[in-house]
Amino acid sequence: MKENDPLISELANIVGSEHVITDPTSLSVYECDGATVFKALPDVVVFPTTAQDISEIVKIANKHNVPFVARGAGTGLSGGMLPVSGGIIIALNRMNRILEIDIANQQAVVEPGVVNLGLTQAVQDDGYYYAPDPSSQQACSIGGNIAENSGGPHTLKYGVTSNHVLGLEVVLTDGEIVEFGGAVEETPGYDIRGVMIGSEGTFGIVTKAVVRLLRKPEGYQTLLGIFETIDEASNVVSSIIAKGIIPAALEMMDHFVIKAVEEAFHWGFPLDAGAVLIVELDGIKAGMQQQAEQITEIFNENNCRETRYAKDEADRQQIWKSRKSAFGSFGRLAPNYITQDGVVPRTQLPKVLRRVAEISEKYDIPIANVFHAGDGNIHPIVLFDERDSDQCERVEAVNMEILSACAEAGGTITGEHGIGVEKMDYMPLIFSPEDLAVMATVKAIFNPSGLCNPGKIFPTAESYAKLGR
């Protein structure tokens, strides 16, 4: 698109031409998110600083009948911010201020571009933190978290983003600025805040959020267990929950991931281990030791090779770093990877993980597993080389079979990464045409022109054909 295009000059009038990108080289930075196999170039990227700016940008987009999509940090794993039909990317990097920290009311007001971890860092000296902690929290934005209803390792005990957002300011798809919810726990009427969260940027653009802050727990106990097999580790997960213990986090890595992580970062994991479990307890120190002992017992009953305890905060941070850096090591395993995100009932974990291994073998596509075991939220990392078209075809079959297995086990096809473009085709595995019709009806209320983040979430005729329906 040319600089003298009326659309571009109108956008430049709002944010200043230095905050508008149109040259192809710079645009290519914005052609994908963390799911790098999906690519699409926007025509223009704008960097607004206020809700008012965004409102005007949206009105211009409507006037010119051009699609627009919000972009936070671009760490999404389902192609949510992908400008599939070109148009405007509204990048929120400059809207990154924490507007208010209200410790007495245990809440903060933030702009959407605030980095997740940045909020916790801003309040930690007061003894507080922001609970939803995606593994990408050093980079991802709160706006992106809201759009995807993101989770993280500590979702098990503390819930997902939706449980921690009280109010939203949103620029609707016609440019109107409206608030939903607020600084109090409940407001009368339909919970539009709740519907907005997880709508993957298709209902409007979040320009401000009131979020809860939690008091930092008095203490932590972090245990790391090394197991011979995935099966044993999965049994531990069910046994802990069945004992009535809800840890703050319960994470698993398989031998593939252990090896990759070990070779990249040298944490001291045995290279021949079948699985590593990280279990964290948090809360009041009194009584915690007993729970840790119960967990150690469950470890031992399941043939645990070795149990390590974080002896201090530095140790604990090390353990978490090894978990959260796992993704950084996959580059060593293959040129490309897709992270699947199915959820199954906890008791189905061993069965479904065995199935994933079979699928990997059947198609000769390596799959690594690092995931939120306590929630039954698996992340099979499907490793491949996108330059090999035969592999790509097999990868598609792998994705389909994994997600079908999750659906058949009574689960779902995404626990935290969203549908985006990546899983549209698989929606019919869990939703009937009638279920999807209600979603389409609600979408039409919020986004009647369809210009806001088009081409996402809903299966197409082609999707049904692929599924043989």
Place this chain on the structure above:
Amino acid sequence: MPNSNQLHEDLIQIVGEAGLLLRSENLQPDDQRSCYTIDGIGPRAVVLPASIHEIQEVLGYAADSKLSVIPAGSGTKLGIGNSPEQVDLVLSTSRLDQVLEYEPADLTVTVEAGIPLAVLQAKLAEHGQYLPLDPPYTDRCTIGGMTATNSSGPSRLRYGSTRDCVLGMRVVQSSGTVVKSGGKVVKNVAGYDLNKLYLGSFGTLGIITEVSLKLQPLPEIERSVFLTFTEIGEAVNVASEIARSQLLPTFLNLFVNGAPLTESPEPCLLIGVDGHPETVEWQIDAVKTIAKQNGAIGVEVYEGQRQQELHASMCAFPEGESAAPIVISRANLRMTDVAGFVNTVVEVNDASTWQVRAMGLMGNGIVYVAFSDFPDGDVPMQYVADTVANLRDAATNVGGNLIVESAPTALKRQIDVWGPVGRSFELMKAIKAKLDPIGLLNVGRFVGGI
């Protein structure tokens, strides 16, 4: 519109004799139908379908016959909302009361909407689990009703409201189409989170027939600490100190002008702690220390039967004879605005001829205010309406809101029970118009007359 005999016959065709309660002019108070009377208006018929198919048939019949439908569970919260113009059919899910799927090790359950909470809790308790919700009418309310009203009780401080426990549901739309939202697993972001739309929609968007829920292990022990003070300010200070501390109370409730199970008129604070015995002991000690430093004059720890009675009675706030006129409002505030609001409540009490009591959920910023004991049982409507308006102003002035949950019909007709909703109202109207296009369900009773 069919006449009564015709209506009777038609509905029996669909749901059978057992599925129908007919309107009678003089209901006895113990008549099962009386709990489905809304603001003094008895329904023309109460239908209790035994299957989703029967629900579809009833809805189709109602649509064809231009009858309004009010969805219900056991009827405990039917009074919330604007007064209806007329009540044709009350459609209760109470015959859909089965547990459909329960695998204890998954810590989730799927039930039919009409199952009473108490029945479900008993089943879960056999496996050392429970649904951590303690809404009003805990003994009678159904899961469907709790979902439709997004019910909660004092324990929402630690465990949240129904919104935080629902994983998925099945809903019959007014067109008869059956749809599901969410799923059965604890994490799910596939598609839009339409659970949130139905939660707290008060029956205006569909008939909820099935709900999947996230459970909790039963705590090893539970205790309540009951603190008494001479000044409200002291109680408020203790509450905010506890809220800021490392303690993890299940509830943190302030009582003004009367606490459960006591005659004591002094301000009280009731604090719940649960979990591992050592954790609980440590918290009780910590509460005692904070209380002593802040001038508590009474400190009592309750356990066992007595603690359960106390908890139940607190959930039922305000206690009282159901026949007596009563006005219950609920203010949603920021925590730091509760103290100021409670002062307003005290001023209102001093200026009123009736009794004004308050229960504050101090960690949530929620204050329930009850007007009762009107002299001679007479409610001075205009005066009470003005008083409600004053309280609402006190809440809205600090960015909160106030909902009138229960009031005599005459009063309801003078006030807006929900209060203003602001600019999101246009969207709410559109949602109602699109999801219930024929305007069949609980019409006119929600915010702004939706």
